[in-house]
Amino acid sequence: MRGDPVTTVAEDVTVPAAAADAAGAKAGRGIAYYPGCSLHGTSPEFDESLRAVVEALGIPVAEIPDWNCCGASSGHTTDHLLGVALPARNLALAEAQGFDRVLAPCAACYNRLSAASLAVATEDGLAERMPEILGRPFNNTVSVFNAVQLLHEYGPLIEERVAASLAEPNPLHGVKLAAYYGCLLVRPPELAGGDDPEQPMMMDDVINACGADDVEWNMKVECCGGAFSISRTSSVVRLGRSIIEDARRNGAEAIVVACPLCHSNLDLRQKAMTERGERPLPILFITQVVGLALGLPAESLGLNRHFVATDQFIEDLVTRAAARVKEEQRLQAEAEAKAAARAARRAEAEKAKAAAPAGGEAAPAAPSDAAPDAGGDA
Numbered sequence: 001m002r003g004d005p006v007t008t009v010a011e012d013v014t015v016p017a018a019a020a021d022a023a024g025a026k027a028g029r030g031i032a033y034y035p036g037c038s039l040h041g042t043s044p045e046f047d048e049s050l051r052a053v054v055e056a057l058g059i060p061v062a063e064i065p066d067w068n069c070c071g072a073s074s075g076h077t078t079d080h081l082l083g084v085a086l087p088a089r090n091l092a093l094a095e096a097q098g099f100d101r102v103l104a105p106c107a108a109c110y111n112r113l114s115a116a117s118l119a120v121a122t123e124d125g126l127a128e129r130m131p132e133i134l135g136r137p138f139n140n141t142v143s144v145f146n147a148v149q150l151l152h153e154y155g156p157l158i159e160e161r162v163a164a165s166l167a168e169p170n171p172l173h174g175v176k177l178a179a180y181y182g183c184l185l186v187r188p189p190e191l192a193g194g195d196d197p198e199q200p201m202m203m204d205d206v207i208n209a210c211g212a213d214d215v216e217w218n219m220k221v222e223c224c225g226g227a228f229s230i231s232r233t234s235s236v237v238r239l240g241r242s243i244i245e246d247a248r249r250n251g252a253e254a255i256v257v258a259c260p261l262c263h264s265n266l267d268l269r270q271k272a273m274t275e276r277g278e279r280p281l282p283i284l285f286i287t288q289v290v291g292l293a294l295g296l297p298a299e300s301l302g303l304n305r306h307f308v309a310t311d312q313f314i315e316d317l318v319t320r321a322a323a324r325v326k327e328e329q330r331l332q333a334e335a336e337a338k339a340a341a342r343a344a345r346r347a348e349a350e351k352a353k354a355a356a357p358a359g360g361e362a363a364p365a366a367p368s369d370a371a372p373d374a375g376g377d378a
Contacts, residue, residue: 030060031150032099032142034090036109037069043106043260045302049287050105050147052300056291057154057161061103064093072108073227084126085133087116092130092138105147105287107184107259113144114191146185148258149193151290152202159209162293169325171317172212172293177284178252179203179214180243181221182262197221203286207256210293217250219243224265236265241273244281254282254313256289267307280308292317 039047054061069075071086091113094102104110120127120140130138151158162170179200186197195202198221204214222243225236243266247255257263267283274280283306291301292314303310 029098029100030062032094032097032102033061033063034067034070034094034102034104034109034113035063036067036104036106038106038109038260043263043285045305046105046147046260046263046285046287048300048302049285049291052296053151053287053290053294056294056296057157059150059154062097062099064090064097064102066093070104070109070112072112075112081133083112084116084119085130087113088120088130088138088140089134089136091117091140091142091144092134092136094142095139096136100142102142102144103147103150104144105258107146107182108261110144110146111184111191114193117142117144118190145193146258147287148181148185148195148203148206151206151286155205155209158206158290158293162209162211165295168295169321170211170293170295171314171321172210172289173321173324175212175317176215176251176253177207177212177289178217178247178250178255179207179220179286180224180247180255180257180262180266182257182259183221183223183226185258186221203256203258206286207289210289212289212293215247215250215252217246217252219246224262226261226265229261229265229269233269237269237272240266240269244270244273248278248281252281254284256284256286258286270308282306282308282310282313284310 035047039050051061067090069086070090071083075083075086077083087109091102102113104113117140120130120138127140130140181200181203186192186195186200189197192200200221207214219242223239224243225232225239229236243255255266257266263283263285270280270283284303288301288303292298298304298310298314303314
């Protein structure tokens, strides 16, 4: 699969200072975007929500022209050199365009591009062979990162924008979300990008930046079954059921992912995973979560594309947010009324104190028109 060959490199892009400091993006160059097959095929909502969010945050990204499939999962299982050359070609294209960073949102694409870069850097003779194999120069100078890492870098800006958005109440405030990393975002450790492979927290931090609460649970890095969705569907259903049930048991109102295959397995197969008539648990991409917190329209985030419908979930969040704001306004008005009453009482006390004679002496009794008492009863 190839990308659009008429993609222009971002130029003269103005980046907010906070964002530039956070991600180190270079104005005029920006970040190379590798969508991969899934984001242009089975998971367009991941692509739509990512593009909407980076535009809202002012992050300059440009899709790599003429990109090709990274080879996951068939390429690297067929031939090692093919498994390196396919993703390396995309890195070479980004390098030729002057980029030094490549954003690969799909967990499998991120894993394959990172693995190719590591292989070229560490395997004897491979760096020298790559230009001939690829038919173009390649110096292996670009770094690869995923959507979670990008949003984590821009976490302070996200938190700032969410707090400053006063037009509508944040629907995610206090919502309990379970961050599900799966396998390829954090494993193997040499490709994990600095997050803990057993107890990662980057996605949890992004959830918190959006005003939501991350859930502590047991399945955040367990496998969903991956590419066995077709060949061994029963295994995927069994694994997915364990993930869904543990998230629900720990109070999650939705599960957040950053992998198209994890999303497909948990969203598409969820009907077969629920056995006791439980309400379906929405499966959201992390970019959709950020978009909702920023107040972006649900349609622009692709939330209408899910198998587990999200419209009722979002409607409930909006209703709860409105009720929360109304209650906060009531409490604020009540506190202001109490403060005003206390101020009035203080003012009365000050007025009474000012009217009292100096020195604290008692004021003389007022004269009476009654006749003096003779000392006896009438």
